[in-house]
Amino acid sequence: MSILVTGAAGFIGTNLVRNLLSNGEIVIGVDNLCRGSINNIEELIANPNFSFYKIDISNLLEFKNLMVEINARTPITEVWHMAANSDIPAGIEDSFIDLRDTFMTTFNTLSIMKEFGIKVISFASSSAIYGDLGSIPLTESIGPILPISNYGAMKLASEALISAATESYLTKSYIFRFPNVIGVPATHGVMLDFIKRLAQNSSSLQVLGNGTQQKGYLHVDELIDAMLFIKNESSEKVSVFNIGCGDQGITVKDIAKETVRQASPGAEIVYGDGDKGWVGDVPKFIYSIDKLKKLGWSPKLNSAQAVAKAISQIIKQESK
Amino acid sequence: MSILVTGAAGFIGTNLVRNLLSNGEIVIGVDNLCRGSINNIEELIANPNFSFYKIDISNLLEFKNLMVEINARTPITEVWHMAANSDIPAGIEDSFIDLRDTFMTTFNTLSIMKEFGIKVISFASSSAIYGDLGSIPLTESIGPILPISNYGAMKLASEALISAATESYLTKSYIFRFPNVIGVPATHGVMLDFIKRLAQNSSSLQVLGNGTQQKGYLHVDELIDAMLFIKNESSEKVSVFNIGCGDQGITVKDIAKETVRQASPGAEIVYGDGDKGWVGDVPKFIYSIDKLKKLGWSPKLNSAQAVAKAISQIIKQESK
Numbered sequence: 001m002s003i004l005v006t007g008a009a010g011f012i013g014t015n016l017v018r019n020l021l022s023n024g025e026i027v028i029g030v031d032n033l034c035r036g037s038i039n040n041i042e043e044l045i046a047n048p049n050f051s052f053y054k055i056d057i058s059n060l061l062e063f064k065n066l067m068v069e070i071n072a073r074t075p076i077t078e079v080w081h082m083a084a085n086s087d088i089p090a091g092i093e094d095s096f097i098d099l100r101d102t103f104m105t106t107f108n109t110l111s112i113m114k115e116f117g118i119k120v121i122s123f124a125s126s127s128a129i130y131g132d133l134g135s136i137p138l139t140e141s142i143g144p145i146l147p148i149s150n151y152g153a154m155k156l157a158s159e160a161l162i163s164a165a166t167e168s169y170l171t172k173s174y175i176f177r178f179p180n181v182i183g184v185p186a187t188h189g190v191m192l193d194f195i196k197r198l199a200q201n202s203s204s205l206q207v208l209g210n211g212t213q214q215k216g217y218l219h220v221d222e223l224i225d226a227m228l229f230i231k232n233e234s235s236e237k238v239s240v241f242n243i244g245c246g247d248q249g250i251t252v253k254d255i256a257k258e259t260v261r262q263a264s265p266g267a268e269i270v271y272g273d274g275d276k277g278w279v280g281d282v283p284k285f286i287y288s289i290d291k292l293k294k295l296g297w298s299p300k301l302n303s304a305q306a307v308a309k310a311i312s313q314i315i316k317q318e319s320k
Numbered sequence: 321m322s323i324l325v326t327g328a329a330g331f332i333g334t335n336l337v338r339n340l341l342s343n344g345e346i347v348i349g350v351d352n353l354c355r356g357s358i359n360n361i362e363e364l365i366a367n368p369n370f371s372f373y374k375i376d377i378s379n380l381l382e383f384k385n386l387m388v389e390i391n392a393r394t395p396i397t398e399v400w401h402m403a404a405n406s407d408i409p410a411g412i413e414d415s416f417i418d419l420r421d422t423f424m425t426t427f428n429t430l431s432i433m434k435e436f437g438i439k440v441i442s443f444a445s446s447s448a449i450y451g452d453l454g455s456i457p458l459t460e461s462i463g464p465i466l467p468i469s470n471y472g473a474m475k476l477a478s479e480a481l482i483s484a485a486t487e488s489y490l491t492k493s494y495i496f497r498f499p500n501v502i503g504v505p506a507t508h509g510v511m512l513d514f515i516k517r518l519a520q521n522s523s524s525l526q527v528l529g530n531g532t533q534q535k536g537y538l539h540v541d542e543l544i545d546a547m548l549f550i551k552n553e554s555s556e557k558v559s560v561f562n563i564g565c566g567d568q569g570i571t572v573k574d575i576a577k578e579t580v581r582q583a584s585p586g587a588e589i590v591y592g593d594g595d596k597g598w599v600g601d602v603p604k605f606i607y608s609i610d611k612l613k614k615l616g617w618s619p620k621l622n623s624a625q626a627v628a629k630a631i632s633q634i635i636k637q638e639s640k
Contacts, residue, residue: 092484092488095427099427107419110415129480139463140464141462141463141464142463143460143461143462144460144461144560145465145480146480146558146560147480147484148483150484152484153480153483154477156480157477157480159464160472160476160480161415161470161473161474163451163473164467164469164470164472164473167451167468168412238466240466
């Protein structure tokens with residue numbers, strides 16, 4: 001009996017696989033290694049309970065051929081579907097990216113689950129589905145949901161597919177609406193960006209936008225913990241949960257200051273104009289985790305603490 | 321300047337095209353004629369303001385080649401995207417049907433709009449997006465939305481794409497969440513089904529399920545009227561509206577009785593078991609049109625009146 005993790009070499013996937021292995025699970029990981037990296041999972045591959053395959057699951061035939069082979073040896077009982085595009089601006093520029101990497105990966109994962117009789121899916125959705133609702137707190141029960149990026153649209157589209165599949169051939173599904181998740185291995189995001197910029201120019205940090213964008217941040221360790229908690233505790237057939245830090249978040253300005261403090265003390269911070277970094281970026285939002293708190297889980301770190309921890313880890317990662 | 325209607329030879333498309341032409345618009349209609357029929361638009365094709373092309377818009381290259389040709393002659397200023405799979409059970413059996421006919425048709429329509437600078441879309445969404453929320457009234461502001469059919473999932477997915485496109489390259493979008501719409505030309509649905517069964521066996525009518533399924537029904541004439549009203553009156557950038565009859569609907573049992581009364585008086589009605597006709601069919605729901613009423617539109621016929629009118633029209637259609 002084994003667990004399939006898609007996007008296993010990505011930021012979340014790597015941390016998830018490590019956790020599942022430490023719980024004694026047998027894990028099959030797949031990744032196309034476009035945004036994920038084999039470096040991320042080097043130490044994990046040494047574990048005999050982990051098998052990794054470089055395939056592109058947006059190609060159904062390739063995916064199916066592998067599953068025929070694997071399922072004969074170690075039947076798969078559940079899927080953690082983490083594979084997706086992670087570059088939101090790229091997906092706005094070229095809508096085929098999220099079609100293929102965020103949506104068709106989900107469609108194909110469900111096709112495989114139907115064909116092989118795999119009954120449980122856990123899915124990495126996103127706060128990006130909510131779009132820009134201004135100052136309205138984002139709870140799981142608001143509507144209409146109008147995403148403003150193709151990434152958010154294709155995550156919402158994936159949720160919809162999973163919901164329909166759960167009515168038809170799955171027994172349970174878990175839809176985790178991720179916040180901004182930080183930690184290592186960092187592959188993208190504002191902190192890695194700042195640290196890279198400071199590595200090139202240690203005296204000055206250029207910030208996209210005026211720095212007033214405010215977001216909540218959750219450390220990846222806490223995200224994994226929350227997902228496993230929900231899987232244990234929620235009895236809904238389709239469990240939809242926001243996962244987040246539960247606070248008002250911190251501004252880009254504060255992230256820039258903390259990065260400079262840790263990475264390059266004394267560097268000057270230069271801001272751009274406007275409160276949006278790019279089309280499809282939501283400037284500020286209040287992300288409710290009341291439903292998750294009611295189930296019994298709360299984060300240990302607030303946004304500022306999570307950011308400080310992640311910056312420290314990413315500086316170490318980049319200095320290797 | 322012209323208006324593009326996708327699914328122009330389908331049930332809604334035909335009625336929409338007729339209405340747009342009567343308002344003096346120049347209309348380009350496309351349809352793959354899989355579920356739509358050329359018979360439906362025979363009289364419309366005689367109108368010099370209407371051009372019809374048989375193409376499959378799930379094929380982007382085919383779609384684009386046509387648009388290059390048309391746009392050079394009569395630039396398209398807006399799109400009514402009505403093309404979709406209309407057979408919900410078929411889409412549950414084979415999820416590729418709604419992927420191609422309900423979702424990719426939307427994806428491609430938006431790709432075309434982006435490429436040709438067409439800024440306004442009106443989209444036929446569906447009450448099927450809401451899934452089975454039991455006795456909770458379905459308003460536009462409830463969540464989470466968990467469709468139970470691939471059709472509903474791909475309609476919700478299409479809404480999400482349109483929303484993201486409106487943030488990026490469209491100026492306005494109208495998302496009409498259709499109820500059960502009835503009238504002619506009828507291509508599917510419970511009334512046509514009953515009338516066909518009675519044509520084969522005039523003494524007995526077999527009903528799927530126990531007949532207690534209750535739904536609201538709106539006549540297609542009123543649907544078209546409501547959509548044009550919303551287009552005129554709503555100032556939201558993304559206008560999401562339920563359209564419906566606003567009443568509690570009528571049961572399958574009452575539809576069966578009315579069909580027998582009009583088509584084959586005295587025929588015996590035989591019911592099956594359970595309150596669901598098939599997986600993905602929502603047994604009973606309360607469809608709120610409060611938002612639409614607040615905007616200033618209300619239907620003239622209740623569900624029972626709409627059903628009686630449609631049955632009469634479909635009997636005529638089938639006797640031709």
